[in-house]
Amino acid sequence: MTFDFLDSFLITGLFSVVMVTGLALLLHLQLGLTRIANFGVVGFWGIGMYVFGVLYVKVDWSFGDPYQFLVCAAIATIASGLAGLLVGWLIADLDTDGVLVVTLGFATAVQLVATAQDDITGGARGMGGLDFPFDIGKVKDNELLWLGFTMAVVAGILFYVWRVHRSPYGRHLIAVGANERLARSLGKSTSRTKLWLFVIASAAMGLLGAMNGVMVRFLDIGNLGIDITLAAMAGLILGGTARVWGAVVGVFLTVGVFDIVIQSYLPLPREWYTQAIPVMREAIFGLTLIIVLLFRPYGILGDMRRDSLMRKIHGR
Amino acid sequence: MSEEALPAVLEVAGLRSGYHGVTVLKDLDFTVRNEIFTVLGANGAGKTTLLATLARLIPLTAGTIRFQGEDVSALAPYRTAARGIGYVPQESGTFADLTVLENLKIGGMIGQRSREERIAEVFDLFPVLRKLQAQTAGTLSGGESRMVACGRALMQDPKLLLLDEPTAGLSPLYVDLFFDKIKEIHETRGVAIVLAEQNATKALEVADRVMVLSLGQAFAAQDAAEVTTQQLKEGYRI
Numbered sequence: 001m002t003f004d005f006l007d008s009f010l011i012t013g014l015f016s017v018v019m020v021t022g023l024a025l026l027l028h029l030q031l032g033l034t035r036i037a038n039f040g041v042v043g044f045w046g047i048g049m050y051v052f053g054v055l056y057v058k059v060d061w062s063f064g065d066p067y068q069f070l071v072c073a074a075i076a077t078i079a080s081g082l083a084g085l086l087v088g089w090l091i092a093d094l095d096t097d098g099v100l101v102v103t104l105g106f107a108t109a110v111q112l113v114a115t116a117q118d119d120i121t122g123g124a125r126g127m128g129g130l131d132f133p134f135d136i137g138k139v140k141d142n143e144l145l146w147l148g149f150t151m152a153v154v155a156g157i158l159f160y161v162w163r164v165h166r167s168p169y170g171r172h173l174i175a176v177g178a179n180e181r182l183a184r185s186l187g188k189s190t191s192r193t194k195l196w197l198f199v200i201a202s203a204a205m206g207l208l209g210a211m212n213g214v215m216v217r218f219l220d221i222g223n224l225g226i227d228i229t230l231a232a233m234a235g236l237i238l239g240g241t242a243r244v245w246g247a248v249v250g251v252f253l254t255v256g257v258f259d260i261v262i263q264s265y266l267p268l269p270r271e272w273y274t275q276a277i278p279v280m281r282e283a284i285f286g287l288t289l290i291i292v293l294l295f296r297p298y299g300i301l302g303d304m305r306r307d308s309l310m311r312k313i314h315g316r
Numbered sequence: 317m318s319e320e321a322l323p324a325v326l327e328v329a330g331l332r333s334g335y336h337g338v339t340v341l342k343d344l345d346f347t348v349r350n351e352i353f354t355v356l357g358a359n360g361a362g363k364t365t366l367l368a369t370l371a372r373l374i375p376l377t378a379g380t381i382r383f384q385g386e387d388v389s390a391l392a393p394y395r396t397a398a399r400g401i402g403y404v405p406q407e408s409g410t411f412a413d414l415t416v417l418e419n420l421k422i423g424g425m426i427g428q429r430s431r432e433e434r435i436a437e438v439f440d441l442f443p444v445l446r447k448l449q450a451q452t453a454g455t456l457s458g459g460e461s462r463m464v465a466c467g468r469a470l471m472q473d474p475k476l477l478l479l480d481e482p483t484a485g486l487s488p489l490y491v492d493l494f495f496d497k498i499k500e501i502h503e504t505r506g507v508a509i510v511l512a513e514q515n516a517t518k519a520l521e522v523a524d525r526v527m528v529l530s531l532g533q534a535f536a537a538q539d540a541a542e543v544t545t546q547q548l549k550e551g552y553r554i
C-alpha cells in the first residue's frame with residue numbers, strides 16, 4: 001500500500017488535528033461536564049512533552065527503544081498527573097474566576113520554568129535529539145506510523161470519555177458542574193471527584209505531550225504558549241462543550257480547516273504559511289470563541305441532552 | 317408522654333451560625349426524635365440558615381450537633397449525608413442538566429438497598445415522576461422539581477430528612493398533596509423530619525412538635541397541639 005497522497009504537510013496537519021482533538025476531549029470532561037474552565041491545558045501537555053524529552057535525550061538509558069520511549073513516556077504521564085493533583089487541589093474551592101487565574105498562572109509558570117532552566121531544557125534555543133521509538137524506513141513512513149499510534153491513543157481517550165458519560169462517575173461530574181452546593185450533600189466527596197478528574201485528564205494530556213515531542217523531534221518553548229489551549233478550547237466550544245462528539249466535530253472545523261485545508265489544498269504563496277497564517281489562525285480561533293459563546297453557547301451539537309430530549313417529549 | 321421515651325435522632329446544643337461574621341442563629345438548643353419537627357418563622361427568621369447548618373453546608377461558630385449520638389458538628393456535608401441526613405434545600409434542589417431518573421440515581425449513589433427498588437418506591441410515592449423520568453430536571457415545573465428534589469433525598473435512605481419550605485410557591489392542591497406525602501414518608505418509612513415552614517396552619521396539622529424561630533432565636537420547642545395563637549404572633553412579631 002502506498003500513501004503518496006499524504007505529503008508531509010498533510011501528515012503534520014492530520015497529526016495536529018488528532019492531537020488537539022485528544023486535548024479537547026479531555027477538556028470536555030472538565031469544562032463540558034464539570035464546568036471547570038481549565039485554561040492551563042498547555043501546562044500539563046508541556047510538562048509531559050518536556051519531562052519526556054529531557055529524560056529521553058539527557059539520561060543514559062541502559063536499554064534502547066521501544067523501552068526507552070515507554071519508560072520516559074510513563075514518567076512524563078505521571079509527572080503531568082502529579083501536576084494535575086497540585087492544580088486540582090489549588091482550585092478545589094475556587095469559583096470560575098479563581099480557576100481561570102490559577103490554571104492560566106500554572107501554564108505560564110511551566111513556560112517560564114522551561115525557559116529559565118535552559119541548561120536542562122534548551123530554553124529558547126530549543127532541544128533536539130528526540131526520535132521515533134522505531135525505524136521502518138523513510139521519515140515519512142515513521143511519521144505516518146506515529147500518526148497511527150497517536151490516533152489509537154486519542155481513540156482510547158474518546159472511548160473513555162464516552163464511557164464516563166454513561167457512568168455514575170460521569171453523573172457525579174455533571175452534578176458537580178450543575179449544582180456544586182447540592183452535590184456536596186450527596187454522600188460522596190465532590191473534592192475527591194474533582195481531584196480525580198484533574199489527575200486523570202492531566203496525566204492523559206501529559207501523555208499526548210510526550211507523543212507530540214516524538215513527532216516534532218525538537219522541543220521549542222514557543223510550543224508552550226497559549227496556542228494549543230486556545231485551539232482545544234475553540235474547537236470544543238464550537239462543536240459543543242456538553243457532547244462527546246463536540247470536541248471531534250469542532251476541532252475538525254477549526255484546526256482541520258487551518259492545518260489541513262489551508263496548509264495543503266490552497267494555492268497560497270509559501271511565505272504566508274510562515275508569517276500570516278499562524279497569526280490569522282490565533283485571531284480566528286479567538287474570534288470563533290467569542291462568536292460561538294455569544295450566539296450559540298452550546299455549540300453546533302447543542303446542549304447535553306436537552307435539544308433531542310425536548311423534541312422527543314413534545315414530538316417536534 | 318410516649319414521645320419522651322423515643323431516642324433522640326438529633327441533639328442540638330448552643331448552636332450559633334451565620335455568614336461572614338454575621339451571627340444569624342443565636343444559641344439554639346433543641347432535640348429531634350423520630351417525629352415531624354416543624355420550624356416556623358417569618359421571612360429572614362433563619363430557617364434556611366438552620367437547615368443548611370444542620371446539613372453542614374454552613375459552618376457553626378459555636379455549639380454542637382449530635383446525630384444518633386455522634387458529634388457531626390465538624391463533618392463534611394457528604395459525610396453527614398452518608399450517615400443518614402437527607403437535605404432538600406429551599407431552592408435549586410435538583411441537578412438541572414440531569415434527567416429526572418438520573419437525579420434519582422445520583423441520589424442513590426450511596427445506600428445499601430438495590431437502587432431499582434428505591435427508585436420504584438419514589439415513583440410509588442410521586443407517581444407523576446414515572447412519566448417524567450426522561451425529562452431534564454431544569455425543564456420541570458416548580459411542583460415537579462420539588463418532588464424530584466424530595467425523591468432524590470429519599471434515595472439516600474435517610475434517617476433524618478431536612479425539608480426547607482417544600483410547599484413555598486405551590487398551588488393549594490399541591491400544598492395539600494405535599495403535606496400528605498410528608499406525613500406518609502414519616503409514617504411508612506420511619507424517617508424523622510425537620511420541616512421549615514411559614515405556613516403555620518398547614519404545618520401545625522402535620523407536626524408533632526413545633527419550634528418558632530424569630531430573628532435567629534427560638535421559642536422552646538413544644539407539642540404542636542399546645543401552640544397558641546399568642547405564641548405564633550410573638551414568633552412572627554405580628
Ligand SMILES: Nc1ncnc2c1ncn2[C@@H]1O[C@H](COP(=O)(O)OP(=O)(O)OP(=O)(O)O)[C@@H](O)[C@H]1O
Nearest residue numbers: 335340357358359360361362363364365366406514
Ligand atoms: N448568604 C448570606 N449572606 C449573608 N446573610 C445571609 C445569607 N443568607 C441569608 N442571610 C441572612 O440571614 C438571615 C436569615 O436568612 P434565612 O434565609 O435563614 O431566613 P429564612 O427563615 O429561611 O427566610 P425565608 O422564609 O424567607 O426563606 C436573613 O437576615 C438573611 O438576610
Ligand SMILES: [Mg+2]
Nearest residue numbers: 363364365406
Ligand atoms: Mg428560607
